Amino acid sequence: MKDLNRPIGVFDSGMGGLTAVKQLIKFLPNEDIVYLGDTARVPYGNKSKKTVIKFSIQNTLCLLKFKVKLIIIACNTSSSLALNTLRKRFKIPIIGVIEPGVKKALQLTRNKCIGVIGTNATISSNAYQREISRIAPSVKVFGQSCPLFVPLAEEGWLRGKVTLDIIRKYLAPLIKRKIDTLILGCTHYPLLKPSIKKAIGTDIKLIDSANEVAQGVKRLMNVKGIASEENKKGRMKFFLTDKPYNFKGIAEKFLGRKIGYIYQVKI
Amino acid sequence: MKDLNRPIGVFDSGMGGLTAVKQLIKFLPNEDIVYLGDTARVPYGNKSKKTVIKFSIQNTLCLLKFKVKLIIIACNTSSSLALNTLRKRFKIPIIGVIEPGVKKALQLTRNKCIGVIGTNATISSNAYQREISRIAPSVKVFGQSCPLFVPLAEEGWLRGKVTLDIIRKYLAPLIKRKIDTLILGCTHYPLLKPSIKKAIGTDIKLIDSANEVAQGVKRLMNVKGIASEENKKGRMKFFLTDKPYNFKGIAEKFLGRKIGYIYQVKI
Incomplete structure (x- = not known):
């Protein structure tokens, strides 16, 4: 397979990363994508750094079998705890979800007070x-x-x-600090965006990392000259490490569209 | 080690099973206990049957290394999906949390309408x-x-x-069905007992499986003649497959007392 036309690999602890895939399809419609969701061990947000790094290495090795040209860690916990280790260990370009969200937040903030919401592991990291x-x-x-x-x-x-009420309870301390920009530091959170907007009002700007990641990947691929040359709609393959209750329904909710066959894989 | 004085093994997907250990200490104060919490892969409630069985077999094999005389599955999901497989595969007595809770509920119900609450996996099983x-x-x-x-x-x-509000939202359909007995089908739920009681009022009886399991185990050990003969306070050893954020705090909340060293184990 010609290098440029190899697929983009995306992994997440579960299915939340499909919100990132949704944005990739929008900004890079002709790229092939291989998605790996570690549903057998989801969530990562309540696991230790050591364990998250171990799982992330296994996910990367699994994606490399598909000859991916670039890997996106569509999981904030894994991006927070494992990105540096993965970049040292593997030669392929690896993009996390932290940097793109941060860059956008720094562009938008006026009063230099930024809030970040995420899992226990992401925040405490x-x-x-x-x-x-x-x-x-x-x-x-x-x-x-x-x-x-x-x-x-x-x-x-x-x-x-x-x-x-739950959103208001969590966000009250941030609003008290007078943040003017809020980063959604978890791929699940974009689904709650309308309610979060309602809770925080119009003065605070919301950053959806998935959106920023897709645009960042597009730029990077152009710079590196590895964007697909094929003039066709990209193909997608979905792999999960477990097929739990209602997995197809949940996957389609995150992807925002119908999904074909989902394969199960051992890692 | 004399057979009678071998420890009781307890496993759970995480730390919720410590609510069962709390009851074991109360009813069987002189028994040694080895607890295994699979915190690296918690929760089981959103995993498939096949995966829960695989994890449960691994947990059992790990406990057997400690020469336990009996195993308690202090996890409703695993009891629902894996108990039969484990009983066929291993000779040691294995007790789940379903049967003891059911027996108590059948003693208490008057109108023969029983409600059960639990995880997706437990309920859909x-x-x-x-x-x-x-x-x-x-x-x-x-x-x-x-x-x-x-x-x-x-x-x-x-x-x-x-x-x-969350409890009321979930329980409204059960109250509409006029249940007079409610089984807490998850080891985490006893922590919410005061609020659940408040939400359902005094007419509906609450069954806490952990309590019933401990009493059931006591009876079983007397029948089989395997109760400890030692006249001392039982020792406890705690093993987790991961040590996540604030694991000690959470463990002590479930156990209802201070805890010594917690070991990490690979399974």
């Missing part, structure tokens, strides 16, 4: 804080873990009073 | 329904999965308005 401090040391960053958001999204409780 | 039908075919059983309860318990949101 301080990965966003470190990345922002590296680029713009004077910017203040406030993190808030929201462990109920992932089950809320998977349960499909995307709107309604209970959901709004 | 129909394990409670099947067990109740086997013993008392005329009893009606209504299941309701409550995927937000586990993260609520782990987050420590045990009381308060948001928690009550």
Whole structure:
């Protein structure tokens, strides 16, 4: 297979990363994509750094079997804890979801107060804080873990009073800090975007990392000269390490469209 | 080691099973206990039957290395999906959490309408329904999965308005069915007992399986003549497959007391 036309590999702890695939299809419609969701061990957000690194290496090795030309870690926890290790260990370009979201937030903030929401592991890793401090040391960053958001999204409780109350309870400390920009630091959270917007009002700008990642990947592929030359609609292949209850329904909710066959894979 | 004085083995997908250990300490204070929590792959409630069986076999093999005399599956999902396979494969007595809870519920119900709450996997497995039908075919059983309860318990949101609203939303269909007995079909749920009681009122009886399991194990050990003969306080050893964020705090919340060293184990 010609190098340029090899697929893009995407992995996530589960199916949330399909929100990133949705954006890839939008910005890079003629690229082939191989998606790997580690549903047998999802979620990563409540696991240790060592374990998340181990799982991330296994996911990368699995994607490399498909001769991918580039890997996107569509999982904030894994991007926070494992990106550096993976980049040292593998030669292929590897893109996480932290950097693109951070860059966009730094463009948008006016008062230099940025909020980040994510899983326990992402927030306690301080990965966003470190990345922002590296680029713009004077910017203040406030993190808030929201462990109920992932089950809320998977349960499909995307709107309604209970959901709004939960969002308000988590976000109150950030609003008190007067943040003017909020990074959705978890691939599940875009599903809750309408309710989060309702809870925070119009003064705070929301950053959806999935969107920024897709645009970042497009730029990178042009710079490196590895964008597909084929003038056709990209093909997609989906692999999960487990096929749990209602996996197709959940996958289609995140991808925002119908999905063909989903393969199961051992890693 | 004399057969009678070997430890009892307990496994769970994570730390929720410590609510069962808490009851074992109460009813069997002089027994040694080895606890294994599969925190690297928690939760099981959103995994497939095949995967839960595979993980349960691995957990059993790990406990057998400690020469346990009996194994308690302190996980409703694993009890629902893997108990029969484990009993066929291993000679040692293995006790799940389904049967003891069911027996108690059948003693207590007056109108023969029983509700069961649990994870997606437990409820969609129909394990409670099947067990109740086997013993008392005329009893009606209504299941309701409550995927937000586990993260609520782990987050420590045990009381308060948001928690009550979530509980009410999940339990409304069961109350409409006029159940008079409710089985807590997940080891995490006892932490939410005060709020659940508040939501359902005093007319519906709550069954906490952990309590029933401990009493069932005590009876079984007397019948089989394998209760410990030692007249001392039982020793406990705790093993986790991962040590995630705040694991000690969470473990102590479930056990209801301070905990010593927690070992990490590969399975």
